[in-house]
Amino acid sequence: MDRKIPVTVLSGYLGAGKTTLLNHLLGNKQNLKIGVLVNDMSEINIDAHLLEQGGLKRTDEKLIQLENGCICCTLREDLILEIDKLADLDLDYIIVESTGISEPIPVAQSFTYQEEVLGIDLSAKCRLDTMITVVDAGRFWHDYQSGESLLDRQQQAVEDDEREIADLLLDQIEFADVILLNKTDLLEEQALEQLFSLLQTLNPEADIHQTEYGKIDPSLVLDTKKFSFDKASQSAGWVKELNNEHIPETEEYGIASFVYRKRRPFHPERWMKWLEEWPAEVVRAKGFFWLASRPDTSGLLSQAGQSLAIEAAGPWIAAYPPDEQASLRAEDEELEARWHPVYGDRMTELVFIGIGMPKEQLMKGLDDCVLTDEEMLQDSTVFSDPLPAFV
Structure with missing residues (x-):
């Protein structure tokens, strides 16, 4: 294959607005044939249902649902297998919506070297283009200061998943090329500007955009050519300090x-x-x-x-x-x-x-x-x- 298919990955904690963003992008795709990989941890696959209702079946996109698990751990092999299948289709672009409890680094690693057990090298067919993290402006401080784990909220990926929600939020923020501070209508202007400034300090390398209902110019998140694993690994504010x-x-x-x-x-x-x-x-x-x-x-x-x-x-x-x-x-x-x-x-x-x-x-x-x-x-x-x- 001469041309590698660019891939954008959507991360962000549960309820931040990833699916709304995805629907917005699909509705403004300007004749691009986009393959979509949805990973939803709930048994009823609410995200996939919304995508279908949003008209996905009437477009050229192909939808693949991964069930019962999260990209960051149990389903990483599934992720690699399904993206490998998508990459063989006649597509212009691939968007991966990871579950809200997924850490972005293992997802990015899937595109950077050959998976030994499966023998699949995604980097031969795909190019990881942009890592996006969606942040819920209205709930960020509530979640960040809650002191709760995924287990406390019954949102764990596996039975003994005791990851702290605050750690997960930072993992997603610190390893992003683009941060969308979403639901900005829920905060007063000064509180919003303070949160925006904090995100800039936590990840000085990321482009940060304020959005409502996930509405953004697709050119800011698709085919940006921003992703570099080495750069993303050094982008956190604490690393720079x-x-x-x-x-x-x-x-x-x-x-x-x-x-x-x-x-x-x-x-x-x-x-x-x-x-x-x-x-x-x-x-x-x-x-x-x-x-x-x-x-x-x-x-x-x-x-x-x-x-x-x-x-x-x-x-x-x-x-x-x-x-x-x-x-x-x-x-x-x-x-x-x-x-x-x-x-x-x-x-x-x-x-x-x-x-x-x-x-x-x-x-x-x-x-x-x-x-x-x-x-x-x-x-x-x-x-x-x-x-x-x-x-």
Whole structure:
């Protein structure tokens, strides 16, 4: 096949307006033959029903329904198989509407390398063109600050799916080329502008458009040629801050970000106490930390709304045997540049994004968590460690 079929993927939490957007695009497709893949987690396939009522059967499009599951996990193989079938049809374009609980990264990965079990290489037939995330302006803060998991809301993909809704919302926002802030008629102007500015800070690379009822010029979401896996993987605001690409503050709405960097480890008890009193003004935090009681392992902190998790990010290079350290430093200029003669690559780098954050107060609180000069001389085994074990 000479020409690869461009694909747009629609993501967004349940009820954000993906189906309304899809119907709008199909109604304004300007003679394009569009294949549509709908993935609906409900048994009655409401989204597919709406599509049929919207006239899909009277057009050149082909509709494929995936039942009982979500693209991000159980049905990824089905997704690949069905898109492979669509790609063999005489189509100009393919639109995938993923379920509201789907994470976009696994969907994007389906287009970037050969699926070994199935032996299908979608990249030979298709070109992932645009990753769109639809955000519900009216419900964003309610969902983001709810502290609920998919399990709490009985929206889980599988029986033990305990993903936090706030984490899912950010996964969808941070890995998008285009963000549609939909249902803008439900917010007052100032609240809408503040939310718009926050989305810009969470994903500075994305084009953000305000919409009502999913109405948008199709040229802004179809055949944009915007998607690049490498670029999307680095598009999140917290990643840019860690890479020293500072995001400008929007002082009018109090939205700001900063990086806390320290060449000293946290005292586990003081760090735990600080985490338990998490500042409400912080909307998003992510990064790596050095814990005095676990000197060989880098910790990863990730916060979204009321969801806060710590886990292992892998061993510090400084914990490797000396010959391996030397080899890795020789291969990596960036690692070599930040290498400390005593601590190696051990350091804390945490990004904070928030609204009305008392930066100086937060910095002081974090400084109070690090070891004192006297504590730096002590062995790591002497520190009492109440933090959960790293996974």
